[in-house]
Amino acid sequence: MVRVVTILLTFVSPALAEEPLQNHRTTVVITEQGRQVHRAGLLFDGHNDLAWRMRELGSPSFDVFDIRLNQPKLHTDINRLRSGHVGAQFWSVYVPADTAASGSSLLQTIQQIELIHNMVKRYPDIFEMASDADDVERIAGTGKIASMLGIEGGYSIESSLGNIQRLYDLGCRYMTLTHSTSLEWADSATDEPICGGLSEFGQDVIREMNRVGMLVDLSHVSVDCMRASLNVTEAPVIFSHSSARAITDHPRNVPDDILKMMPDNGGVVMVNFYSKFVVPTELLKTDESARGSIHDVVDHIEHVIQVAGIDHVGLGSDFDGVPRLPQQLEDVSTYPLITQELLNRGHTPASIHKLLGGNVMRILRGAEAVAARHGIQ
Numbered sequence: 001m002v003r004v005v006t007i008l009l010t011f012v013s014p015a016l017a018e019e020p021l022q023n024h025r026t027t028v029v030i031t032e033q034g035r036q037v038h039r040a041g042l043l044f045d046g047h048n049d050l051a052w053r054m055r056e057l058g059s060p061s062f063d064v065f066d067i068r069l070n071q072p073k074l075h076t077d078i079n080r081l082r083s084g085h086v087g088a089q090f091w092s093v094y095v096p097a098d099t100a101a102s103g104s105s106l107l108q109t110i111q112q113i114e115l116i117h118n119m120v121k122r123y124p125d126i127f128e129m130a131s132d133a134d135d136v137e138r139i140a141g142t143g144k145i146a147s148m149l150g151i152e153g154g155y156s157i158e159s160s161l162g163n164i165q166r167l168y169d170l171g172c173r174y175m176t177l178t179h180s181t182s183l184e185w186a187d188s189a190t191d192e193p194i195c196g197g198l199s200e201f202g203q204d205v206i207r208e209m210n211r212v213g214m215l216v217d218l219s220h221v222s223v224d225c226m227r228a229s230l231n232v233t234e235a236p237v238i239f240s241h242s243s244a245r246a247i248t249d250h251p252r253n254v255p256d257d258i259l260k261m262m263p264d265n266g267g268v269v270m271v272n273f274y275s276k277f278v279v280p281t282e283l284l285k286t287d288e289s290a291r292g293s294i295h296d297v298v299d300h301i302e303h304v305i306q307v308a309g310i311d312h313v314g315l316g317s318d319f320d321g322v323p324r325l326p327q328q329l330e331d332v333s334t335y336p337l338i339t340q341e342l343l344n345r346g347h348t349p350a351s352i353h354k355l356l357g358g359n360v361m362r363i364l365r366g367a368e369a370v371a372a373r374h375g376i377q
């Protein structure tokens, strides 16, 4: 989630077929083989901000935004989820950090959780809440979209370890330790450090998340916090929506030395599609509003594969949470084009299936095994 401070920023409209791609690259055209390989895999996206976007538009209600209808103001609706063949989704239940000032972070997080639960209840033929990896597999197998929740910003627990189990029980399966600002117990990538990465309490938060089986999400945190968290966690971690810093030098992206730590931890970096995080640094220097194209996102995917390995990459679009997206990745219908471009670049269907969802499924099972060792489930 990137907070959009001005309402003047509008969401990009789908690229016209004849619009040439930036950076002299060719339009990706889906083939029958691409479609088949995509459909044969389980696509499990790490981060979708539909709930916050609806709230931002002033109508956190599916009466106003009936997503069975086409919703041009959103990146997400049912028809486009179907076209994208989304099998499972982590729905973000983000609320801003300033909710902490009024002591309402947990309450407002619960309101966002309720909004997603309402969506699942309202469209029971489309969505179902998933409790664990086996559940995801079963639900996706019936053709529905398996739904899990992701907390974004550790202030949601209001400094109480007990709230981690409470939020788990409401369907939350990961928590991003910070958002854009540093907390007393965890430093953000985009703020001054407060605790040198992770405080003692921050370590306790991670141990409690391991105990209940909630994934530790290291998107948004500082590099020191990433490193400290990797030292503490027993379970594999995720980066639910982060790209590679070697290509786009933004503090929200993951540097190579952290990517290299992924095989030991077993974790996965789920590549963010936001233009600002994927357009190469050099190009952004000359044109900071460059959108980039699907090729830039696939470059990030290939970089993570190169440095961390094929078992440690995934997709975390950030749809409905960002104001600018690359050409040919305008909304949730476009995922099959990523599969196509990976095929075009010589990746095997088995590798593609790992990054679409196989890797994050392995991590969920890893976190479940750690929780089981602690006597939960």
Ligand SMILES: [Zn+2]
Pocket: 001, 002, 152, 220, 241, 321
């Ligand atoms: Zn975010």
